[in-house]
Amino acid sequence: MALYRQLQVKFWQDGFVLDLTPEEKFFYAYLMTNSKTTQCGIFELPKRIIEMETGYNRETVDKLIKRFVDYGKIYYSEDTKEIMVKNWIKYNFINSKNTILCINKELKEIKNTEFVFKFYDICRELNYPLEIIFEGIQEVENNLSEDTNSEIFKQNTSLIEKEEEVEETEETFEENVDFKEVVNTFNNNIHPITPIEYEKLKNWEDDVKCDAIILAIKEAVNHNARTLSYINSILNNWYNLGLYSAQAVNAYQRDWNSKNKKDKNESMANAEAYMYVE
Structure with missing residues (x-):
C-alpha cells in the first residue's frame, strides 16, 4: 500500500519557516515527508539515506541536523541513527x-x-x-x-x-453558524475563554467552518480532554483530511465506520473459508 505524508499549505507561512534559509526550508520539509517517516514521528534515518535522498554531502547533512536540534525541532541519536520530529504527533x-x-x-x-x-x-x-x-x-x-x-x-x-x-449518532448542525456560537460553546463546555484562546480559535475560522470548530470542542468534551491543545489537534487532523465542515466530518466518520465493519466482515469470511479448506 502506498504511503503519503501531508504538508499543510500553512507550513510555508509559518513564522519559524519564513525565517529559514531556502536550504533549511527544503530540509525541514524533507524531515516530515521522507521515505522513513512513521505515524509516531520517530524513525531510523541514517545519514547516508539523507545524503542519497537529498543530494547533500555529509558535511551539509551534519550541519542541518545540528541546526534543527538547536532550533528545538528534532532530536537525533548518533548511536541508533534515529530521529524524532518533536511536534509531529501534535499535528498528526x-x-x-x-x-x-x-x-x-x-x-x-x-x-x-x-x-x-x-x-x-x-x-x-x-x-x-x-x-x-x-x-x-x-x-x-x-x-x-x-x-x-x-x-x-x-x-x-x-x-x-x-x-x-455501534455507529456514532450524528448531530445536526445549523449552517452559517457564526463565531459567537463557537465562543458560547467553549465557555459552556470548557471554561471561560481567554483572549489568547479566543485568537487561536478565531484563526481556525479562515480554514474551517464554525460548525466544525464547535464539533471539535464537543469531541474534546466527549473524550474528557477539555484543553485547547486537544481541540487544535482534532482540527488539525480534520484539516489534513480535507474536512472543513461538521457535515464533512460526519460523512467521513460514517464512511470510515462502514468500511471498518465491511473489512472486518470480509476478514471473518476469509478466515472461515480458510478453515473450511483446511
Missing part, C-alpha cells in the same frame, strides 16, 4: 483504534528509549490515551500510575472500543 494524531495500534507497534520497535519517554511526555501533555498508546511497553507502563489522569485515559479507551460496537 488521529484518535482511532487503527492509528493508535500502528503507533503502539512503531514505539515497540524504537531502539532509543529516551525518545520513547520524550514521546510519552508529549502525549501526556496533550491528554492522548496513554494506556493504549503505550500498552506493552514496559519502561513506560511503570509510569502509568493513578496520578497521571489514568481515569481520563480509561474513558478514552472505552470511547475507542465503542467504535467497533
Whole structure:
C-alpha cells in the first residue's frame, strides 16, 4: 500500500519557516515527508539515506541536523541513527483504534528509549490515551500510575472500543453558524475563554467552518480532554483530511465506520473459508 505524508499549505507561512534559509526550508520539509517517516514521528534515518535522498554531502547533512536540534525541532541519536520530529504527533494524531495500534507497534520497535519517554511526555501533555498508546511497553507502563489522569485515559479507551460496537449518532448542525456560537460553546463546555484562546480559535475560522470548530470542542468534551491543545489537534487532523465542515466530518466518520465493519466482515469470511479448506 502506498504511503503519503501531508504538508499543510500553512507550513510555508509559518513564522519559524519564513525565517529559514531556502536550504533549511527544503530540509525541514524533507524531515516530515521522507521515505522513513512513521505515524509516531520517530524513525531510523541514517545519514547516508539523507545524503542519497537529498543530494547533500555529509558535511551539509551534519550541519542541518545540528541546526534543527538547536532550533528545538528534532532530536537525533548518533548511536541508533534515529530521529524524532518533536511536534509531529501534535499535528498528526488521529484518535482511532487503527492509528493508535500502528503507533503502539512503531514505539515497540524504537531502539532509543529516551525518545520513547520524550514521546510519552508529549502525549501526556496533550491528554492522548496513554494506556493504549503505550500498552506493552514496559519502561513506560511503570509510569502509568493513578496520578497521571489514568481515569481520563480509561474513558478514552472505552470511547475507542465503542467504535467497533455501534455507529456514532450524528448531530445536526445549523449552517452559517457564526463565531459567537463557537465562543458560547467553549465557555459552556470548557471554561471561560481567554483572549489568547479566543485568537487561536478565531484563526481556525479562515480554514474551517464554525460548525466544525464547535464539533471539535464537543469531541474534546466527549473524550474528557477539555484543553485547547486537544481541540487544535482534532482540527488539525480534520484539516489534513480535507474536512472543513461538521457535515464533512460526519460523512467521513460514517464512511470510515462502514468500511471498518465491511473489512472486518470480509476478514471473518476469509478466515472461515480458510478453515473450511483446511
